[in-house]
Amino acid sequence: MNPASSPTGWYFSQFDAFEKTLNGESKSELHSLRREAMDKFQSNGFPTTRNEEWKFTNVGAIAKAEFKPVLGLTSSGVAQSNVRQFWLDTRHRLVFINGHFSPELSTVGTLPKGAVCGSLASSLRTTDPHAHTFLARQVKVDETPFVSLNTAFLQDGAFVYIPDGIVLDDSIQLLFIASEKQPFLASPRNLVIIGKRSRVSIVESYVSLTDQTYLTNAVTEIVAGDESIVEHDKLQNESLRAFHVAMIHAKLGAKAQFTSNSIAVGGSIVRNNVTVVLDAERSECTLNGLSLSTGSQVIDNHTTIDHAKPNCSSHELYKAIIDGKSRGVFNGKIFVRADAQKTDAKQTNKTLLLSDEATVDTKPQLEIFADDVKCTHGATVGQLDAEQVFYLRSRGIDETAARDILTFAFASDVVRRVHVDPLRDQLETLIHERLDQGRLVESL
Amino acid sequence: MMLEIKNLHASVNGTEILKGINLKINAGEVHAIMGPNGSGKSTLAGVLAGRDAYEVTQGEVTYEGKNLLDLAPEERAREGVFLAFQYPVEIPGVNNTYFLKAALNAIRKHKGLEELDAVDFLQIVKEKMKLMEIDESLLNRSVNEGFSGGEKKRNEIFHMAVLQPRLAILDETDSGLDIDALRVVADGVNKLRRKENAILVVTHYQRLLNYIVPDFVHVLMDGRIVKSGGKELALQLEERGYDWVKDEVERQPVQA
Numbered sequence: 125m126n127p128a129s130s131p132t133g134w135y136f137s138q139f140d141a142f143e144k145t146l147n148g149e150s151k152s153e154l155h156s157l158r159r160e161a162m163d164k165f166q167s168n169g170f171p172t173t174r175n176e177e178w179k180f181t182n183v184g185a186i187a188k189a190e191f192k193p194v195l196g197l198t199s200s201g202v203a204q205s206n207v208r209q210f211w212l213d214t215r216h217r218l219v220f221i222n223g224h225f226s227p228e229l230s231t232v233g234t235l236p237k238g239a240v241c242g243s244l245a246s247s248l249r250t251t252d253p254h255a256h257t258f259l260a261r262q263v264k265v266d267e268t269p270f271v272s273l274n275t276a277f278l279q280d281g282a283f284v285y286i287p288d289g290i291v292l293d294d295s296i297q298l299l300f301i302a303s304e305k306q307p308f309l310a311s312p313r314n315l316v317i318i319g320k321r322s323r324v325s326i327v328e329s330y331v332s333l334t335d336q337t338y339l340t341n342a343v344t345e346i347v348a349g350d351e352s353i354v355e356h357d358k359l360q361n362e363s364l365r366a367f368h369v370a371m372i373h374a375k376l377g378a379k380a381q382f383t384s385n386s387i388a389v390g391g392s393i394v395r396n397n398v399t400v401v402l403d404a405e406r407s408e409c410t411l412n413g414l415s416l417s418t419g420s421q422v423i424d425n426h427t428t429i430d431h432a433k434p435n436c437s438s439h440e441l442y443k444a445i446i447d448g449k450s451r452g453v454f455n456g457k458i459f460v461r462a463d464a465q466k467t468d469a470k471q472t473n474k475t476l477l478l479s480d481e482a483t484v485d486t487k488p489q490l491e492i493f494a495d496d497v498k499c500t501h502g503a504t505v506g507q508l509d510a511e512q513v514f515y516l517r518s519r520g521i522d523e524t525a526a527r528d529i530l531t532f533a534f535a536s537d538v539v540r541r542v543h544v545d546p547l548r549d550q551l552e553t554l555i556h557e558r559l560d561q562g563r564l565v566e567s568l
Numbered sequence: 569m570m571l572e573i574k575n576l577h578a579s580v581n582g583t584e585i586l587k588g589i590n591l592k593i594n595a596g597e598v599h600a601i602m603g604p605n606g607s608g609k610s611t612l613a614g615v616l617a618g619r620d621a622y623e624v625t626q627g628e629v630t631y632e633g634k635n636l637l638d639l640a641p642e643e644r645a646r647e648g649v650f651l652a653f654q655y656p657v658e659i660p661g662v663n664n665t666y667f668l669k670a671a672l673n674a675i676r677k678h679k680g681l682e683e684l685d686a687v688d689f690l691q692i693v694k695e696k697m698k699l700m701e702i703d704e705s706l707l708n709r710s711v712n713e714g715f716s717g718g719e720k721k722r723n724e725i726f727h728m729a730v731l732q733p734r735l736a737i738l739d740e741t742d743s744g745l746d747i748d749a750l751r752v753v754a755d756g757v758n759k760l761r762r763k764e765n766a767i768l769v770v771t772h773y774q775r776l777l778n779y780i781v782p783d784f785v786h787v788l789m790d791g792r793i794v795k796s797g798g799k800e801l802a803l804q805l806e807e808r809g810y811d812w813v814k815d816e817v818e819r820q821p822v823q824a
Binding site: 509511512514515517519523525529533 | 651
């Protein structure tokens with residue numbers, strides 16, 4: 125259908141080659157899912173700016189590149205000593221190289237009986253009923269073309285299964301490292317199932333050990349059981365030559381409390397989708413986001429909160445700090461279904477433009493079909509407050525430091541909402557590094 | 569002489585506000601600038617502190633032998649100029665104490681003094697807090713965020729107490745204060761009076777000057793100092809308002 129030279133044609137021929145390596149597995153249920161996804165991807169193609177969902181973010185540069193899917197673990201000389209810098213202080217750490225689980229680099233502490241924290245590929249191989257039951261059930265195969273592409277090359281990622289009534293004190297870090305020397309495609313697929321009344325925090329970290337151009341195309345599916353408390357944090361700090369597209373999709377049970385903190389600082393073109401379905405009464409979600417961009421980066425955050433049932437609440441705060449010629453995009457959808465009476469939804473989006481050439485497109489999108497609801501949204505776009513800058517300077521602080529202090533304060537409003545202490549420390553250091561006079565601000 | 573202002577003219581958006589200010593301040597003196605609304609009092613304070621909304625079109629300001637107008641706001645602060653704001657701005661996310669420590673250390677560094685560590689700094693802060701009757705909770709909050717009007721003004725003088733400026737400019741520090749808060753603020757200022765320091769009090773009303781007794785009072789009208797005198801001039805203004813000064817000025821030929 126597509127000539128091999130078209131973007132989808134390249135991936136189709138790669139899929140073809142992949143299929144030939146599978147032998148018997150090509151008859152499996154998993155592989156028919158992949159094939160279905162490849163079909164969808166081929167017929168839909170990469171999105172263009174004519175598509176409303178991609179209006180502000182041109183992924184032409186991604187479509188044009190021919191990224192080679194990484195089909196297995198090639199350790200590529202990545203040693204523990206290279207990886208340590210990205211560690212969070214926790215007992216549970218799963219490390220993935222170009223999307224594939226590395227047992228050598230990973231470590232998992234003692235887990236309660238029945239809990240699983242490991243590679244999705246091995247769970248699928250061992251016919252773990254939970255992995256098979258939940259995989260690709262939250263996100264539709266054609267939810268976005270990138271989800272289709274991820275699913276077509278779905279092999280590995282993290283599988284976390286926590287039975288009912290478990291409180292995990294340590295957070296689970298999922299560390300995704302890009303390291304290939306050729307232009308490549310990493311397609312990590314994560315599945316997180318949290319039982320009733322359980323309490324877990326999970327941190328996804330995306331980093332690079334290569335200067336190569338590549339695409340991380342990740343999908344994370346989360347099911348938060350009734351009355352569970354789940355925090356999902358993500359730090360995307362890939363190289364400025366990397367492309368990063370990701371979908372996080374969470375479905376909440378009754379009275380579940382779900383928090384997503386999404387921090388993006390790396391990547392040349394970045395698109396994050398966070399979708400939460402409040403699928404049972406009295407569930408609650410909090411979505412926070414912070415992006416820092418400079419140079420010619422484009423960081424696009426799309427969030428969807430689907431109030432499907434009554435008496436649920438959602439709180440959303442997305443902030444962007446945009447410098448240089450970089451661009452930010454925020455699109456926040458809130459659906460309130462006809463059935464979802466007594467919904468309480470609040471969305472706030474704030475953008476700080478640090479240069480004259482920095483731009484942002486921000487779009488709240490509320491679609492409300494119930495009548496007894498409370499929904500508010502607000503967006504502000506601005507520069508640093510001149511009066512605040514003058515106030516700090518009039519006390520002896522130089523202009524650069526004054527601007528850094530105020531920029532840090534803007535960011536810390538989101539950072540302090542991260543409850544995983546080591547991640548919060550890591551984020552603060554990272555933001556300091558990004559600011560010209562990190563030392564002075566650090567002394568604050 | 570600490571400060572000498574000569575024929576200072578300044579504009580905002582092309583409109584001239586200060587039309588030739590002349591003023592000399594020596595160390596150890598307290599000067600009050602009084603005047604009706606719109607006379608240019610806050611503009612003068614702002615120009616001295618380096619607020620960039622104002623354009624100086626003529627004249628000069630010499631501070632400690634230096635051309636003050638050449639210095640950036642932070643350089644003026646490090647040289648010992650302090651402005652207590654009429655409307656202190658709220659800065660969410662910036663801790664009041666940590667900010668003040670950074671400010672004090674920037675000033676100390678400029679003076680060639682060693683930067684203070686957290687322990688030494690805290691000691692100074694505790695001492696000055698008592699002086700200003702400041703509640704400890706204000707220290708751990710963001711700069712001015714959610715402070716009442718009185719707390720904001722008190723916080724300004726608290727900053728002044730910690731930073732120990734040579735020349736303090738108090739811009740309408742009395743506005744919005746009830747009588748008790750006014751007394752606390754004035755007491756704080758008085759405790760900071762030294763023979764090597766000077767204070768310039770900018771105010772509309774005389775009542776602050778009951779507590780901070782000035783050596784000199786100047787009346788600012790339409791961008792010029794039209795009358796100067798001792799502390800009794802403030803009382804006269806309180807009693808008779810500003811109109812008689814205006815009449816007096818209009819009867820005199822304008823000085824070249």
